[in-house]
Amino acid sequence: MRALILGSKEYPMGTADGSDLSPSGGMEMYVEGLAAALSKKGVRLTIVTRMFRGAKSDERRGNIRVVRVPFMRGFYIRNPSFNLASFMRALSLDFDVIISNGEVSNFLGLLLSKIKRKPIVMVSHGLASKQPQYNFIVKMLFRIGDRLTYPNADAVVTHAPWQMRGITDKFYVVMPGFDRNRLKKLSLREAKKFRARFAKPDKKIILYTGRVIGVKGLEYLIRSLKYLRHDCKCLIVGDGPDMERMKRLAKEELADVVFTGFRSDIASSLSIADVFVLPSVSESLNYSLVEAAHMGVPIVCTDIGIIGGDSAILVKPTDEKSLAEGINTALGKGNSRLTANARRYALGFDWSRAAELYIRLMRRLTE
Numbered sequence: 001m002r003a004l005i006l007g008s009k010e011y012p013m014g015t016a017d018g019s020d021l022s023p024s025g026g027m028e029m030y031v032e033g034l035a036a037a038l039s040k041k042g043v044r045l046t047i048v049t050r051m052f053r054g055a056k057s058d059e060r061r062g063n064i065r066v067v068r069v070p071f072m073r074g075f076y077i078r079n080p081s082f083n084l085a086s087f088m089r090a091l092s093l094d095f096d097v098i099i100s101n102g103e104v105s106n107f108l109g110l111l112l113s114k115i116k117r118k119p120i121v122m123v124s125h126g127l128a129s130k131q132p133q134y135n136f137i138v139k140m141l142f143r144i145g146d147r148l149t150y151p152n153a154d155a156v157v158t159h160a161p162w163q164m165r166g167i168t169d170k171f172y173v174v175m176p177g178f179d180r181n182r183l184k185k186l187s188l189r190e191a192k193k194f195r196a197r198f199a200k201p202d203k204k205i206i207l208y209t210g211r212v213i214g215v216k217g218l219e220y221l222i223r224s225l226k227y228l229r230h231d232c233k234c235l236i237v238g239d240g241p242d243m244e245r246m247k248r249l250a251k252e253e254l255a256d257v258v259f260t261g262f263r264s265d266i267a268s269s270l271s272i273a274d275v276f277v278l279p280s281v282s283e284s285l286n287y288s289l290v291e292a293a294h295m296g297v298p299i300v301c302t303d304i305g306i307i308g309g310d311s312a313i314l315v316k317p318t319d320e321k322s323l324a325e326g327i328n329t330a331l332g333k334g335n336s337r338l339t340a341n342a343r344r345y346a347l348g349f350d351w352s353r354a355a356e357l358y359i360r361l362m363r364r365l366t367e
Contacts, residue, residue, distance in 0.1 A: 003038065003098075004045075006090065006105045006108070007086075009027070010028050011028065011035070011066060015055050026125060034176065034351065034358070035047060035064055037354060041356070042063070043359065045064045046064075067093070096366050098118055098121065103145050121153065122155075122157070123157045124160065153168070154365050155365060157171070158174075159175050159284060159285045172357070175354060177349050177354055186268055194271070198233060202231065205233055205272050206234040207270065207273035208276070209292075210286065212239055215280060215283075216278075220318060221320075222246065222253055223249075224323040228327060232331075234258070235257075235273075237260045238260075239261050243261075270297055276299050278302065285306055290345075294346040298339055300315060300329075301314060302317040307345060311342040
């Protein structure tokens with residue numbers, strides 16, 4: 001079976017080498033994990049992604065062919081320009097089924113599906129119309145696009161079924177996996193040494209990992225720190241277009257925050273965290289949260305549907321006082337029941353299992 005994957009802005013992760021001001025996120029992690037799992041099971045893949053300096057325009061990695069296309073830089077034009085170039089390149093490629101990722105990719109993938117007479121599986125990574133970094137007009141266009149594309153797909157894969165209800169009933173729930181091999185906990189000696197780089201031993205470590213972008217709600221985390229009843233240091237690990245704005249806000253708030261930038265050794269940060277905080281306004285899934293659950297770090301998360309109250313302390317979105325109370329609760333009492341449940345939650349994420357479900361679905365569509 002031959003599958004064409006569209007919409008991933010960077011494959012493999014790290015190809016951009018810091019040259020993109022808007023770093024890749026969960027969608028790119030998803031595609032990388034899915035591609036590896038499908039490839040192991042014999043599926044031949046072609047992934048169309050963006051071209052970065054020093055990368056090859058066309059290369060093979062085992063069962064995976066990587067085709068890179070040009071794009072225009074800029075927050076609003078980089079995605080449409082990349083997807084349009086992907087569409088044009090895909091017209092000359094051979095495949096049996098399309099797997100599209102993201103709203104623009106879904107629209108052009110649907111057109112490609114009609115032209116090439118091949119089925120399309122659209123993967124929902126969340127609804128862009130719910131994300132605050134876009135203005136009203138862009139959100140409206142995304143809402144219209146969702147209702148034009150998802151109902152006309154041959155199948156939709158989602159890990160957030162509540163977001164698909166009301167848009168289409170042709171969806172399949174497939175939970176993705178994550179890379180457990182990179183989540184080895186530091187020894188006590190290593191953790192003590194690493195922790196000393198950021199905070200004194202008596203300080204509690206509040207950790208956020210992920211993109212620094214509007215939808216993540218980091219302003220509410222920074223503003224919540226003044227309401228804490230514990231002496232804390234907040235680590236924000238990641239990068240993104242809102243980095244300078246968040247740094248200015250932290251300075252205005254006199255908040256004890258360290259912005260580390262992007263770090264690949266995420267297990268080190270999770271090894272020293274006393275609490276992991278996800279203050280997002282909207283999410284369908286958050287890999288950083290799943291990693292924290294796997295590592296046994298207590299979790300405080302906005303109540304947006306991605307994890308249950310039996311596995312994390314849930315707080316109101318866009319409410320710094322509610323967030324502060326949740327952090328105070330997490331730091332002030334034992335969380336063994338929550339962390340045990342969170343570890344069980346993380347066990348449900350497995351790429352091998354997800355790949356089997358994808359293959360079963362693609363076979364049904366192509367036979």
